[in-house]
Amino acid sequence: MDKQISQIISKAVEGGEITAPELQKLLSVHYLSEEAYLIQWAARKLSAAAAKGKAEVHAQVGINVGPCSKNCHFCSFAPINKVFPKEQVFSRAEIIEKALRFEADGANAIYLMVTANYKMADYLEIARDVRAALKPDTPMVANVDDFDEAGASALKTAGFAGIYHVIRMGEGVVTGIDPKVRLKTVAAAQKAGLLVGTCVEPVGPEHSIAEIVEKTMLAKAMKPVHAGSGRRINIPGSPLEVHGAFTEAQQAPITAAVKLAMGYDIPGHAGGDSSHFAMAGVNLSWAESGSNPRDTKANTVIGGTVDSRRQAFEQAGWEIVEGPSRLFGGR
Numbered sequence: 465m466d467k468q469i470s471q472i473i474s475k476a477v478e479g480g481e482i483t484a485p486e487l488q489k490l491l492s493v494h495y496l497s498e499e500a501y502l503i504q505w506a507a508r509k510l511s512a513a514a515a516k517g518k519a520e521v522h523a524q525v526g527i528n529v530g531p532c533s534k535n536c537h538f539c540s541f542a543p544i545n546k547v548f549p550k551e552q553v554f555s556r557a558e559i560i561e562k563a564l565r566f567e568a569d570g571a572n573a574i575y576l577m578v579t580a581n582y583k584m585a586d587y588l589e590i591a592r593d594v595r596a597a598l599k600p601d602t603p604m605v606a607n608v609d610d611f612d613e614a615g616a617s618a619l620k621t622a623g624f625a626g627i628y629h630v631i632r633m634g635e636g637v638v639t640g641i642d643p644k645v646r647l648k649t650v651a652a653a654q655k656a657g658l659l660v661g662t663c664v665e666p667v668g669p670e671h672s673i674a675e676i677v678e679k680t681m682l683a684k685a686m687k688p689v690h691a692g693s694g695r696r697i698n699i700p701g702s703p704l705e706v707h708g709a710f711t712e713a714q715q716a717p718i719t720a721a722v723k724l725a726m727g728y729d730i731p732g733h734a735g736g737d738s739s740h741f742a743m744a745g746v747n748l749s750w751a752e753s754g755s756n757p758r759d760t761k762a763n764t765v766i767g768g769t770v771d772s773r774r775q776a777f778e779q780a781g782w783e784i785v786e787g788p789s790r791l792f793g794g795r
């Protein structure tokens with residue numbers, strides 16, 4: 465066992481703040497090493513304490529598919545990937561039905577996702593209808609394009625408890641969005657009283673440890689209610705496919721090291737759907753329906769159900785929150 469690594473892990477378990485160079489060191493271990501397993505054990509310990517032993521299953525309804533001008537290379541809606549040449553929007557009735565199905569299945573929060581090209585006014589209209597159909601205490605979370613302070617207030621008024629927003633890996637290089645714009649959106653959301661969930665994603669083998677560290681520190685500084693780190697699922701034919709993709713075993717110690725850097729103050733940790741990740745500190749995952757940037761089908765087939773996500777947590781020994789998400793304000 466590398467003495468320095470074990471000291472950094474002990475520091476994290478004892479509640480110390482992990483520095484950027486320390487995270488760099490944690491991220492440099494081989495995924496099958498003794499150190500990698502210790503990092504995952506420690507991350508599970510931190511997650512369990514931070515979330516009082518409970519995992520959550522959230523659920524996302526993707527509202528539209530079609531070409532998105534931001535052209536993020538990892539996304540099926542990017543025109544460069546030629547998956548969805550035409551805009552297609554699920555009907556209001558279908559969207560509400562999907563959200564209600566998730567709620568009835570036990571999802572702790574409902575996310576509504578659109579591509580960056582979708583008009584905010586139309587999104588807010590749909591959101592108000594979904595809000596009216598859901599139980600009043602089921603938190604709704606927005607996964608949308610960047611917005612200003614007026615947009616943040618409008619989301620809050622429409623009944624959202626929070627947003628999911630990420631400074632993605634390679635932001636501004638393999639995406640058409642300036643990272644500063646993403647940060648401004650997060651600030652506007654928090655000013656309006658919206659809680660923020662984020663992640664260090666989508667991670668691929670081509671990314672440097674330095675960039676994972678940089679994005680982790682940015683995510684932590686947002687003071688999110690949930691964070692994590694997820695691997696890229698390659699869209700067939702995308703320009704990123706040439707780099708390959710991490711296996712679960714390769715990603716799990718990365719997700720776990722990111723948890724050690726996030727510490728006890730951030731209760732939610734995401735980054736993978738299987739029991740393997742749940743054993744390594746993940747205590748939040750998503751069921752998905754409708755459009756999905758990782759899928760080439762308009763109505764996703766790779767997004768799991770609430771039941772499959774719950775089963776993965778149960779298999780890893782997690783209890784699951786019943787009712788409204790604690791991360792987004794429920795009790």
Ligand code: SF4
Nearest residue numbers: 532534535536539579
């Ligand atoms: S990730 Fe979002 S912003 Fe980027 S292309 Fe896909 S839908 Fe558009």
